[in-house]
Amino acid sequence: AQTVTQSQPEMSVQEAETVTLSCTYDTSESNYYLFWYKQPPSRQMILVIRQEAYKQQNATENRFSVNFQKAAKSFSLKISDSQLGDTAMYFCAFMKHPTGTASKLTFGTGTRLQVTL
Amino acid sequence: KAGVTQTPRYLIKTRGQQVTLSCSPISGHRSVSWYQQTPGQGLQFLFEYFSETQRNKGNFPGRFSGRQFSNSRSEMNVSTLELGDSALYLCASSLALTGGSGELFFGEGSRLTVL
Numbered sequence: 460a461q462t463v464t465q466s467q468p469e470m471s472v473q474e475a476e477t478v479t480l481s482c483t484y485d486t487s488e489s490n491y492y493l494f495w496y497k498q499p500p501s502r503q504m505i506l507v508i509r510q511e512a513y514k515q516q517n518a519t520e521n522r523f524s525v526n527f528q529k530a531a532k533s534f535s536l537k538i539s540d541s542q543l544g545d546t547a548m549y550f551c552a553f554m555k556h557p558t559g560t561a562s563k564l565t566f567g568t569g570t571r572l573q574v575t576l
Numbered sequence: 577k578a579g580v581t582q583t584p585r586y587l588i589k590t591r592g593q594q595v596t597l598s599c600s601p602i603s604g605h606r607s608v609s610w611y612q613q614t615p616g617q618g619l620q621f622l623f624e625y626f627s628e629t630q631r632n633k634g635n636f637p638g639r640f641s642g643r644q645f646s647n648s649r650s651e652m653n654v655s656t657l658e659l660g661d662s663a664l665y666l667c668a669s670s671l672a673l674t675g676g677s678g679e680l681f682f683g684e685g686s687r688l689t690v691l
Contacts, residue, residue, distance in 0.1 A: 506680075566611075
């Protein structure tokens with residue numbers, strides 16, 4: 460079974476600053492995906508960024524980037540130039556590589572990020 | 577393209593009743609999965625349906641059940657409601673292609689309160 464751990468329940472960052480959210484995971488799988496999902500106060504979960512485990516290059520999506528350390532089983536999210544709209548719960552999630560038999564996500568407990576003026 | 581639609585958005589039930597929640601996936605998505613979100617337990621996987629077949633199930637009692645129709649719409653049912661079933665129930669759909677992106681698209685959820 461997979462586990463995902465987010466050790467920072469809450470974080471705060473000032474607008475325009477950079478913040479890093481931590482995530483570690485445990486799995487015996489060799490091929491898998493990692494995700495960061497964002498859940499704003501309106502509740503709809505949206506994908507921020509994804510990383511395929513077999514790719515060594517860290518994923519980036521505009522102001523969002525990850526630091527993926529496969530050996531350490533670490534997957535942190537860096538948000539640059541933070542904006543008020545980044546205020547949300549952030550969930551780290553794991554999925555075994557889709558094989559057509561399952562697409563189940565295992566989530567961490569989340570980090571509540573508050574962006575302040 | 578319409579997103580994932582869940583109905584109802586809010587509902588209040590009393591202990592012992594049953595409830596049915598509905599989810600319409602994004603057009604073309606054949607996989608629908610359900611998650612329960614609570615402050616204490618976080619996000620927990622309930623089950624996944626693909627082409628009308630349940631192909632994965634989480635660790636929930638038999639009171640929780642679901643089904644998927646030929647148009648990929650899905651329903652989940654909770655019978656004999658307990659106070660602890662109060663939660664936000666999230667539905668997610670995906671293309672579920674072998675080797676695909678794995679991205680799940682979530683609905684806004686159904687907030688169930690059990691009194």
